[in-house]
Amino acid sequence: MARKYFGTDGIRGETNKGAMTASMAMRVAQAAGAHFRRSDHLHRVVIGKDTRLSGYMVESALVAGFTSVGTNVIQTGPLPTPAIAMLTREMRADLGVMISASHNPFQDNGIKLFGPDGFKLSDEDEAAIEALIECEPELVPANAIGRARRIDDARGRYIHAVKQSVSDDIRFDNLKVVVDCANGAAYQVAPSAIWELGAEVVTIGVEPNGTNINDGVGSTSLDAVKAKVVETGADIGIALDGDADRLIVIDEKGESVDGDQIMASIATRMAERQLLRGGGIVATVMSNLGLERYLEGKGLTLERTKVGDRYVLAAMRAGGYNIGGEQSGHMILLDHATTGDGTIAAMRVLASLVRSNRPASEELRMFEPVPQLLKNVRYEGASPLVMPSVEQAIAEAEATLAGKGRLVIRASGTEPLIRVMAEGDDASEVERMVDMVCDAVREAAA
Structure with missing residues (x-):
């Protein structure tokens, strides 16, 4: 059954509209608080946020909702999403909440929920919370209303955990690192x-004002960090997104390195040290065929x-893997975090540079990507993917690319878009197949 409020990564939208209003945030908190009341113990929730102006409004509404159903609230202030997941588990909270719209512009915001184990909620939990949102909340009597307090050591706890992800014998003393925090969490x-x-650190995107998150900086706007790496002669650049669960790396030449190359490097070095579990890694259908071929060559x-870090994580847990991620830069390192963590992934990349004693342009270029092309087609009404003409075009493209490439067709989870991606050894053939399918989709949608 389609979900009304939750998408692939919590609830998200433009603030003061639709599902992202103060009243809705309060109802979400009341529903989540009620869902996680499973005994008579004192319930608690950890709430963090990024640096959006609307975070104050959403946070206040969540506090009101949780306390009204008898749940105590711990507020951390601005912290990365993975920090909230960690603190939820470490502080034995019943629930964790991150207020963020990740890489979206400041006018958007979102609510991400974590269970007591620090993992994102299951589909079943989200469905149960959605059902409760539609019901009148069961408010507690006046003497059972929850309390809210802020804690001062949350940042220190997370910094310690991040540093613990690096072996004791590794120091960054000889590295010059540009760190772009997207004016975010x-x-x-x-x-x-x-x-x-030990690194020499050059910072950009560290002056949030409530409205400049992801604005010309961060993992989705790389020109600034690329220029700063070249300008300062840095060894590497680290670009995070608004809630710091995503990482893109810039090598010393000012060239970007995507999640596929990052995963290849981390997996290679961990396999060499016999620390890689599951016999490989987990990634989405969007990861480059070159990554798959490279890994096969390494045994x-x-x-x-499917696209979405929740699906990557589910496969990792089911198959016993400890490395997974997305080409877009979400890196999940289960030895150290329960969700994507850009800062911990950056630590592993920096450690690889130290161990290999090679420049980033070499250490993070493990394979040659095959030509890959993605195009989007907007439509109105019913999905054109069910039309016979589109199905025929897809079948023809798949037959053409069989054995030498891939075709991935998917509907966007947030917009009326059909995403058409193909990759293969012949760039012109890849482009021709993408255009053929896109044309069929447009004609069917007309």
Whole structure:
């Protein structure tokens, strides 16, 4: 059954509209608080946020909702999403909440929920909470209303955990690192953690004002960090997104390195040290065929999932893997975090540079990507993917690419878009197949 409020990564939208209003945030908190009341013990929830102006409004509404159903609230202030997942588990909370719209512009916001184990909620939990949102909340009597308090040591706890993800014998003393925090949630913790391990740190995107998150900086706007790496002669650049669960790397030449290359590097070094579990890694259908071929050459596997880090994580847990991620930069390192963590992934990349004593342009270029092309087609009404003409075009493209490439067709989970991606050894053939399918989709949608 289609969900009304939850998408692939919590509830998200433009603030003061639709599902992202103060009243809806309060109802979400009341529903989540009621869902996780499973005994008579004192219930608690950890709430963090990124640096969006609307975070104050959403946070206040969530506090009101949770306390009204008898749940105590711990507020951390701005912290990365993975920090909230960690604190939820470490502080034995019943629930964790991150207020963020990740890489979206400031006018958007979102609510991400974590269970007491620090993992994102299951589909079943989200469905149960949605059902409760539609019901009148069961408010507790006046003497049972929850309390709210802020804690001062949350940043220090997370910085310590990030540093613990690096072996004791590794220091970054000879590295010059540009850290771009997207004016977002990691603007204090990421530069501090890297500096404390010895690196010379140059920062950008560390002056949030409520409206400049992801604005010309961060993992989705790389020009600024690329220029800063070249300008300062840095060894590497680290670009995070607004809630710091995503990482893109810039090598010393100012060239970007995507999640596929990052996963290849981390997996290779961990396999060499016999620390890689599952016999390979987990990635989505969007990861480049070059990554799959590279891993096969190393005797490792690539298990593919649907797009979305929740699906990557589910496959990792089911198959016993400890590395997974997305081409877009979400890196899940289950030895150290229960969700994507850009700062911990950055630590592993920096450690690889130290161990290999090679420049980033070499260490993070493990394979040659095959030509890959993605195009989007907007439509109105019913999905054109069920039309016979579109099905025929897809079948023809798949037959053409069989054995030498891949075709991935999927509907966007947030917009009326059909995403058409193909990759293969022949760039012109890849483009021709994408255009053929896109044309069929447009004609069917007309």
